[in-house]
Amino acid sequence: MENLNIQIEVNKELYCKKPDTSELGQKILSKSIELIDEIGFEAFTFKKLGAAINSPESSIYRYFKNKHMLLVYLTSWYWSWIEYEIVIATANIESPKERLLKSVGVLTKPIMENTLIPYINETLLSNIIISESIKSYHTKDVDEENKKGYFKTYKRVVKRVSDILIELKPEFQYPHMLISTVIEGAHHQKYFAEHLPALTDFNKENNAIEKFYTEMVLNFIK
Amino acid sequence: MENLNIQIEVNKELYCKKPDTSELGQKILSKSIELIDEIGFEAFTFKKLGAAINSPESSIYRYFKNKHMLLVYLTSWYWSWIEYEIVIATANIESPKERLLKSVGVLTKPIMENTLIPYINETLLSNIIISESIKSYHTKDVDEENKKGYFKTYKRVVKRVSDILIELKPEFQYPHMLISTVIEGAHHQKYFAEHLPALTDFNKENNAIEKFYTEMVLNFIK
DNA sequence: CAAAAATGATAGTATTACTATTATATTTGC
DNA sequence: GCAAATATAATAGTAATACTATCATTTTTG
Secondary structure, three states, rough: OOOOOOOOOOOOHOOOOOOHHHHHHHHHHHHHHHHHHHHHOOOOOEEEHHHHOOOOOOHOOOOOOOOHOOOOOOOOOHHHHHHHHHHHHHHHOOOOHHHHHHHHHHHOOOOOOOOOOOOOOHHHHHHHHHHHHHHHHHHOHHHHHHHOOOOOOHHHHHHHHHHHHHHOOOOOOOOHHHHHHHHHHHHHHHHHHHHHHOOOOOOOOHHHHHHHHHHHHHHHOO | OOOOOOOOOOOOOOOOOOOOHOOHHHHHHHHHHHHHHHOOOOOOOHHHHHHOOOOOOHHHHHHOOOOHHHHHHHHHHHHHHHHHHHHHHHOOOHHHHHHHHHHHHHHHHOOOOOOOOOOOOOOHHHHHHHHHHHHHOOOOHHHHHHHHHOOOOHHHHHHHHHHHHHOOOOOOOOOHHHHHHHHHHHHHHHHHHHOOOHHHOOOOOHHHHHHHHHHHHHHHHO
């Protein structure tokens, strides 16, 4: 089947030159995801990325101000994509409880797809989000960058799912806390399963993450 | 009242020269906590620390291999201290449920004390743990460092509290997941409250974090 | 008091994170 | 189809970082 003509829009503030409209820009996105996944965000540099795509680092600087902004861009792209996945998963479903559980599923299930946009490997991108995305907002400039709207898409996802929670249980006092706990928790548990298994009970066979966080949410709304 | 003669032991692997037994070492610990809290871990350098304590950077390198190891040291110190706090909070309490709730309290309440060790400001240290500690294990060397025991004290805290959970409800399948979710979740919510309030419902007045995570744990064990 | 250990002072190196400049290629608008 | 505009490549350069090395001086300790 043909792909949908979908484009994920990213806030203009996050890039110097729009990367998804030129060949070089797409190569930068594509290869940076592979490279960050492979060597980690700390060891990742524009020089190495340049070498990997056969372009000088100065060309990459025309697209992104620095590697921090590239990470913010990728994170924002990811959350826009997740929002889209939630919209699709909950479309035409009447029951708010059902919509909530579908949303929690999107937020906690492993990401296996990689078909929406040819130059973005969604599976690798989700690995990066799990391992590195906290670094995009755990910085000394977080307040300033938040004001500029750098984290808008993440906040929108939390709001969208929290709104379903409120629909279901209007008196519930901690909707955003619960949803952000589910999101960050699921990321941590996936990371722990791979690197610090003593901190989790999840492994690749038992699918415990979705079960655990679904149960957690259900416990709160009943 | 006199202070207890308590010393927090840190794994020998984490330092080159034991910092808590010399004046310079204690100054390094003390000032690094202030400086990391003030300018953030990324901007923190041994050169700046040296300037702050009037010692050359080369002297600091004799105590810690690099700033990453210093962060791992501080994190390990913190978890040993939290373990001690949990032990005290749960001592002589018969009921496992009560012990569990006390432990969750230690893990989620804001840290206001600063009296145990004169050269460690526990309040500032807990800010660093909230803002920066994930960076100590979100690295490409995490597996290797985990093998060397760098994260032992964190794992021991999770195990200690999980064991109480298991005592209470032996059939519960996700004890480590639940406790690590509480710990990381509480840290995130504190960070969000200060920097990304749209992601939480906590603020300094409502004391929501302890309530929320206590309720979460109780939901799971009833 | 001598030997050992810790600290200070200073210098040096490779890498990082950029900025700047000029040349070459590619796109576009008439 | 060609000139003008724009994008990219090639190259060089700079300040800061993250160390390592050396030697002199001070402090501790047996």
